[in-house]
Amino acid sequence: MEIPYTIKARPDTGLINAKLGIWLFLASEVMLFGALFSSYILLRVGAVEWPHHVLDVPLATVNTAVLITSSITMVMSWASLMMKDFKRYKMYMGATILLGFVFLTIKYFEYSHHIEAGEIPSKSTFFAIYFTMTGLHMLHVIGGMIVNSYFWGPGSKMWKTEPERFTNRIEVAGLYWHFVDLVWIFLFPVLYLL
Amino acid sequence: MEGNHSHGHELGFWRKYIFSQDHKVIGIQYGFTSLLFLLFGFTLMMVMRWQLAYPGQPIPIIGSWLGEDRAPQGIMLPEFYNQLGAMHGTIMVFLGIVPLAVGAFGNYVMPLQIGAPDMAFPKLNMMSYWVYFMGGVTMLTSFVMPGGAANSGWTSYPPLSDIATIGQTVWLIGMVFLITSSLLGSVNFIVTIIQLRAKGLTFMRLPFFVWAQFVTSFLLLLAFPPLEAAGVLQLMDRLAGTSFFLPSGLVVTGQPLNVSGGGSPLLWQHLFWFLAHPEVYVLILPAMGIVAEVIANNTRKPLWGYKSMVYAAIFLGFMSFIVWAHHMFMTGMGTIISTFFQTTTMIISIPSIIILTALFISLWGGSIRFTTPMLFALAFLPMFGIGGLTGLPLGLSATDIPLHDTYYVIGHFHYVVAPGTIFALFAGIYHWFPKLTGRKMNEVLGRIHFFGSFVCMNCIFMPMFIVGLAGVSRRLWDGGAQYAHAQPVLHWNEFMSHGAWALGVFQLFFIVNLFWSIRKGKKVEENYWHATTLEWATPTPPPHGNFTIVPEVFRPPYEYSVPGAKKDYTPQNQPMEA
Numbered sequence: 001m002e003i004p005y006t007i008k009a010r011p012d013t014g015l016i017n018a019k020l021g022i023w024l025f026l027a028s029e030v031m032l033f034g035a036l037f038s039s040y041i042l043l044r045v046g047a048v049e050w051p052h053h054v055l056d057v058p059l060a061t062v063n064t065a066v067l068i069t070s071s072i073t074m075v076m077s078w079a080s081l082m083m084k085d086f087k088r089y090k091m092y093m094g095a096t097i098l099l100g101f102v103f104l105t106i107k108y109f110e111y112s113h114h115i116e117a118g119e120i121p122s123k124s125t126f127f128a129i130y131f132t133m134t135g136l137h138m139l140h141v142i143g144g145m146i147v148n149s150y151f152w153g154p155g156s157k158m159w160k161t162e163p164e165r166f167t168n169r170i171e172v173a174g175l176y177w178h179f180v181d182l183v184w185i186f187l188f189p190v191l192y193l194l
Numbered sequence: 195m196e197g198n199h200s201h202g203h204e205l206g207f208w209r210k211y212i213f214s215q216d217h218k219v220i221g222i223q224y225g226f227t228s229l230l231f232l233l234f235g236f237t238l239m240m241v242m243r244w245q246l247a248y249p250g251q252p253i254p255i256i257g258s259w260l261g262e263d264r265a266p267q268g269i270m271l272p273e274f275y276n277q278l279g280a281m282h283g284t285i286m287v288f289l290g291i292v293p294l295a296v297g298a299f300g301n302y303v304m305p306l307q308i309g310a311p312d313m314a315f316p317k318l319n320m321m322s323y324w325v326y327f328m329g330g331v332t333m334l335t336s337f338v339m340p341g342g343a344a345n346s347g348w349t350s351y352p353p354l355s356d357i358a359t360i361g362q363t364v365w366l367i368g369m370v371f372l373i374t375s376s377l378l379g380s381v382n383f384i385v386t387i388i389q390l391r392a393k394g395l396t397f398m399r400l401p402f403f404v405w406a407q408f409v410t411s412f413l414l415l416l417a418f419p420p421l422e423a424a425g426v427l428q429l430m431d432r433l434a435g436t437s438f439f440l441p442s443g444l445v446v447t448g449q450p451l452n453v454s455g456g457g458s459p460l461l462w463q464h465l466f467w468f469l470a471h472p473e474v475y476v477l478i479l480p481a482m483g484i485v486a487e488v489i490a491n492n493t494r495k496p497l498w499g500y501k502s503m504v505y506a507a508i509f510l511g512f513m514s515f516i517v518w519a520h521h522m523f524m525t526g527m528g529t530i531i532s533t534f535f536q537t538t539t540m541i542i543s544i545p546s547i548i549i550l551t552a553l554f555i556s557l558w559g560g561s562i563r564f565t566t567p568m569l570f571a572l573a574f575l576p577m578f579g580i581g582g583l584t585g586l587p588l589g590l591s592a593t594d595i596p597l598h599d600t601y602y603v604i605g606h607f608h609y610v611v612a613p614g615t616i617f618a619l620f621a622g623i624y625h626w627f628p629k630l631t632g633r634k635m636n637e638v639l640g641r642i643h644f645f646g647s648f649v650c651m652n653c654i655f656m657p658m659f660i661v662g663l664a665g666v667s668r669r670l671w672d673g674g675a676q677y678a679h680a681q682p683v684l685h686w687n688e689f690m691s692h693g694a695w696a697l698g699v700f701q702l703f704f705i706v707n708l709f710w711s712i713r714k715g716k717k718v719e720e721n722y723w724h725a726t727t728l729e730w731a732t733p734t735p736p737p738h739g740n741f742t743i744v745p746e747v748f749r750p751p752y753e754y755s756v757p758g759a760k761k762d763y764t765p766q767n768q769p770m771e772a
Contacts, residue, residue, distance in 0.1 A: 001311050001739035005389050017314045017389050024381045028419050035420035035465055039427065042461050043438070122435030125456045129438075132430055 007165045022172045026179050029140075033183055036136070040129050040190065051126050054119070056110055060192045063106045064184065070099035071181045074148075074174045081167040086159055089170075093152045096177070100145040107138060130191055137187060140180045147173050213324075215316035216738055220323050221302030222630070227323075228294035231330060232616075233701070235285035238278045240698055245270045246673035247691035264342065272671040276345035277361070279669065281333070283348025284365065287473065288372050289330050291615055295480035296376075296414070297326065299622050300383060300407045302630070306729035306736060307401050309392025309745040309767075314385040322379040329371030336364035347669065349466060352439035352459045356431045357446055363432050366425050373422045376414045383411040392728065392767075394747035398504070399766070401727045401751040402497060405504050406483030409511040410476050417472035417515065424465035431457075438462075460525055467518035475514045477611050478578070479507060481618035482549055485571045488621050489553055491725050492568035493560030494762050496752040499552035506545035506552075513542040523591040524598050532591040539589035546582055550575060565723075566640030570621035573648050574614055581609030584659065599669070602662025605655045613651040620644075620704070628722040632734045633715030639707040646700030653693030657686040724763045726753050731767050 004010070005017050013020070044050055077092035114120070114127070121131045151166075151173060158166040205214075214220060244253050250269060253260070257268025264274040305313055313319045336343040341359025344350065355362050387408050391400070400408075427438040435453065439462045442455030490497045497503065519527065519535040553575060562568065584606040587593040597603065620643075628634045664683040666674040673687045674680030721730040728747070732740050745767045753764040 003312060003314060003316070003390070005314075010389050013388055015389065017385050020388060021315065021381050021385045024384055024415060025377070028377055028381075028415050031416050032419035032423055035423035035468070036427075039423065039438070039461055039465070042458060042464075043456070046458055047456055120434075121430060122437075122454060124454050125437060128430065128434075128436035128454075131434075132426065132436070132438075136426065 007162070007168065016168055018168060018172045019175075022175050026175065029179060029183075033133075033136075033186075036129075036133055037186070037190065040133070043125050043129060047125060051124065054126070055130070055192045056113070057192050059106055059110055060188055063103055064188050066099050066103050066106070067181045067184050070096050070103070071178050073099065074177045078167070078170045078174050081159075081163075081170055084163070086156075089159075090152065090156070093148060093170075097145055097148050097152060100141055100148070103141060104138065107134070133187055133191065137180070137183050140183065144173070144177050144180050148177070213320060215312075215320050217301050217305050217313045217316070217319060218630075218736060218740075220319050221298050221300075223323050224293050224297030224301060224326070225299075227327060227330065228290050228298060231285050232290035232294065235282050235290050236698065236701075238282045238285070240694055241270075242275060242278045242282065243691035243694045245275055245671065247688040249672035249675050270671075273345060274342065275671040276347075276669075277337070277343040280344045280347050280350075280365075281337070284333065284344070286611075287348065287477070288369070289326075289333060291477055291611060291619070292376070292473075293326055294619055295477065295484075295615065296383075296407065296410060297323070297379065299403075299480060299484065299619070299626075300379075300410075303622075303626060303729055304383065304404055304407050305386060305390070306629075306732060306740060307404050307727050308387060308390060308395060309728045309731075309741065309747065310386060310390035311739045311741065313382050314389055315382050318378050318382050322375045322382065325371050325378065326375035329368045329375060332364060332368035332371060336361040336368070339364055349470070350428070350462075351466075352428065352431070352462050353441070353444055355428065355462075356439055357451070363429065366429050366432070369425050370422065373418045373425070376418050380411040380414040380418075383407055384415065387411075392745045392747050395728075395766075398501065399747055399750050401483075402486040402500065402503055402507075403480075403483035405507055406479040406486075409507045410479045413472040413476050413479075413511055413514060417469045417476075420465045421469035424462055424469075427465075428462065460522075460527075463522050463525065464519070467521045468515075471518040471521065472511075472514040474607075474610070475510060477615050478546075479510070481574065481578075481615040482507075482553075484618045484622040484625070485553060485574050487725075487727070488567045488571040488625050489556050490752040490754065491625070491723050492563045492565060492571070493557055494563075494754045495556060495560045496750070496754055497552065498555040498558070499548075500750070500752070503549050503552050506548040510542065510545040510549075513538060513545070517542050517589075520589050520591075520594070523594045529591075536590050540586075543582065543586065543589070550579060550582070565624070566635065566637055566644060567621040567625035569641070569644045570617045570624065573644070574617045574621065577609055577613035577617060577651070581606060581611075581614050584609065596665065597662065599667055600662035601658040601666050601668055604668050605658030605662055608655045608658070612655065613648070617647070617651075620647075623708075625723070626729075627711065627715075628718050628734070629729060629732075630735055631712055631715065632717060632720075633711055634718045634722060635711040635715060636707050639703045639710075643700055643703040643707065646703070647697060650693045650697035650700060654690050654697065657683075657690050661686050721765075724761070726763050726765050727751055728766055731765060 003017070007016065009016050073092045073095040077089050077096060080088035080092055119127050121128045151170060155169070156166070158169070211219060214223075241253065241256065252268030253265060253270060257265055260268070260274070264271060301313070301319070339359070339361045341361055343361040344358065344365035346355035346358050346362060350362065350365065387404060430436045431438050431440065437453045437455050437457040439459050440451065440453050440455060440457045441459065444451040444453070444455065486497055486503070517535060517538045519531060520539045523532055584602070588597055588603060588606060624635055624640055661683045664679060666677070666680045666683065674684060720734045723730070728745055731745055733742060747766045748769050749764065749766055751766060753766070755762045756764050
């Protein structure tokens, strides 16, 4: 038994199953982070005081650049597959994973700095929401890196047997990775700048 | 691809029955697990009803097993009553009805009805079940935690839930599992319905049951994540010492709470009800879908107003996202917001009424077969009607104020989900049983089960309106015995409890019937009910991959008694003549 439309798009919808699936999943993710952003607004509006400029803006700016660059390399890895260049795919996908590690390392220094200074979640509502939202985002980054590493390593065997399907998989993984990037683009101004 | 691993490839026992990726096996797994949870949740209630009927008296038989920290000398402690109350609600909604209505019926019937070989993502489907299973086990283990299971009501309102015993943490972890399972499942359902419909099966030819599952999946997909966010925030409050839901200046048992404060208990309520109101429609839409199938089949007529029903279901799904704060009229959120939410609440009653009216009119002029599934489906209509109509006074803020948190509310939503949804689910079990097994369930036992349940359900829930209108709160451990205003209606407690226990007795007829019929039921032909939809075009029971011939659809779903046709039913896959 074969499930249809895993490789070729269904003619009347123009979609493969996985692509529709990932878009629906991302819709639910929008609701998840949307709820957290709404909570942030509600808590901030009700707060007596709200700390400003307590987070490290230059470090976060670097991190923003890192994530955006990783999104570009992610697209390049997919484009390489479209051009049937597996070596370049390996290079760009590797770069995407590496940039994920850079992001996590910078985040680690940021977190440990705050924790050493006693700025832990229980200190104030601000640090509570800061750690919760960036923490949840970080889990998403780690999740994406695990998937990307699989497609860089063992999962890339599929390129030899079903190149078209493998390309689709990278596109779907890319959509997720761009979403994670996009969440950060919202988190950065909301938590660091405003 | 090559398609080399289709036929003749035998899977081992574990792959075939335990970690199966076949939507039918997964559906049956969901079915049995959720029926067990329904029974367990109902048992909790039967124990609670003893305390309500005879407060302070030792519970017979099982009282001595409960232990000194729950029921010393068999007399139930208020703390234990609260655990039972919270867990009854949680188990019935999240572990019983939704997995049965969506996980079991949706998984088993929907791919068959759209002519698909399986779900779009079989591995994900298997994961949904096992994540649900782990969520269920997590919930059950919370009973043996120090301080017992969650005891802040199924709604888990903070600040109480933030400072409750460890059972609440386990409850939250269990909920995260259940939410994840629902999300995976809903993505799978939507993709399957959009992508794997058989050739010729346009959206307006889908059986209403598929439409109901489609809308339900969107509700699960979009409404559950905010509760997941709320669960994460509450976990942070409980584990990392944050104050998302804890306001400043909170004093617990005379001691000021050592937290940063500044949080908002109302935030939880908004996030919770943003899920929990769409959840109400998650409970009712699949039930409407089942009832529509059973009614069309047993009246031997097309559904009256199929298109209106479809549009009503879509509108219902959309509106269910903007009514949540009608659960919060008592929180002082202001008259303008209350006005908005009571207006949307009145509007959302319209699509429900459209669907119910269409189903009622469908009965008109039909030669009705009073089979067991049809009896349950027929009972659903007035029972859901009572549930819906008694909800109107709760949706208007002026009348909600005296009724809020009384037994009236309990009566209202139980009419919707107990003799409403659960009756529809029973109808579905009796209706699709011949598809699963090739046998039919016993009609005599089925009728005893139906009439007994029907009478008992009303004996339990009808008096709740009287008790509630007298102003008795829903969460009292002694059923109101301490309150002067409850005295004139107090005698109903005993009556309702006897109703609940009798209802338990009548479920035995169902349990016996189910297991007896699996092995010994009367063997029947493949399309026993003479139905038109595609699930009856497969062999019985359907093999792995479902259809022996790839089905093609030529006509609408309910072509019963077509004038000039040879038979009184014309299956969807029967080609047009000439």
